[in-house]
Amino acid sequence: MKTDFNEKQIQILLIAEELFAENGFEKTSIRTIAKAAEINIAMVSYYFGSKEKLLEALIVYRTSELKVQIENLSVEDLDPIEKIDKLIDLYVNRIRCNRGIYRILHFEFSSEELEDKLKVLNEVKDRNLKSLEVIIKEGQQKGFFRKDINIPLIPPTIMGTFFHFTTNKAYFKKLLDLDSDEAFENYIQTTFKTHIKQTIKALLIYES
């Protein structure tokens, strides 16, 4: 599978990503993409073969880019608790940087249909999970964390909470009296992040 794209292709990919994330794959026509990218409608087929393959190219382009920052964390010299804090920062920031492709991946696929193309993404997930395991087991060894943690359920707790919050942005903006996008953004970076950190740490530490 091709993983190198020329400038023109990348230009198209980036604009397509924006449009897909905003309006969805189906609702975004090739003509819309072409107009936004200021190219002829035939160029999409010319460069990528089809609309579907354009999407696949976008997924390949983005997911192969998602390299591992999280692995380094497990070897850093920090409290297990500090590591969890940092881990959540990394999770949230990564999703925010790549929110376009994350939106697309989560909303356009039933996860089953494009499984082959998501292999790269699954590998990233697996590696992240492994790093998380190292961190938590270290915390358990040092007596910080409880022993009966279901580790695979930690990432969906972090990401799920975050996604749900941003997906229902309009609702929460109203609920929390955040009157601008900046205020919403700021709320995420402060209060919301803290909430997730508290949640995960409480889960790891709390003895019932």
Place this chain on the structure above:
Amino acid sequence: MKTDFNEKQIQILLIAEELFAENGFEKTSIRTIAKAAEINIAMVSYYFGSKEKLLEALIVYRTSELKVQIENLSVEDLDPIEKIDKLIDLYVNRIRCNRGIYRILHFEFSSEELEDKLKVLNEVKDRNLKSLEVIIKEGQQKGFFRKDINIPLIPPTIMGTFFHFTTNKAYFKKLLDLDSDEAFENYIQTTFKTHIKQTIKALLIYES
């Protein structure tokens, strides 16, 4: 706005719901719905006006049905902790029962475009949040829970985690060695539910 539908209309709504949830609104054509419901393609326009209005009718039909079971909980004679357990059971089960419409609501809309039609849903959310507030404040008064809880962030934690888990069903089935849909379903009803309960309770109780 119409809220009462005859048998034929409901039959169409239910089949449309299934198809929308499975394949998405855009990918589901009126002809597909008509074939599945064994009706003429003109009947959708005849009964609902348009495809868009069919969806609106479906949302109205389902959301106005989502009555409040959660309110009763706050007056029951239970531990605050038991109430939280029960609350999460209610949340998860309600989403599972109505997973079709929930999928549609979360995946088809940017939440902003259909705001008027989602008013009913927002009212339900608000009422649920109020009930949750009552329960948590009672728990705080009785000394069970910590005082600095950000209550509005509890529901997105519960629902987000759950949605993320079910949306990425394929991935988690593989990760957790769940080889059938029944096994997955069973995992949700036991281990996964327990995880959410633990998470929320830990968050409410844990003192850092």
Place this chain on the structure above:
DNA sequence: GTTTAAATTAAACACTTGTTTAATTTTGTA
């Protein structure tokens, strides 16, 4: 049984979709 309204149908409509064609322009190379 006749009349009237509701329900149902097949066909056509106008429009958008993704894709392909064939002609033209641009670019790089010898």
Place this chain on the structure above:
DNA sequence: TACAAAATTAAACAAGTGTTTAATTTAAAC
């Protein structure tokens, strides 16, 4: 400059979309 490959274009294509029409059947009321 001349040539060949790559890039770009406008136009056409076939297929599918949601919707409407006008005719027909069904059902209910008198």
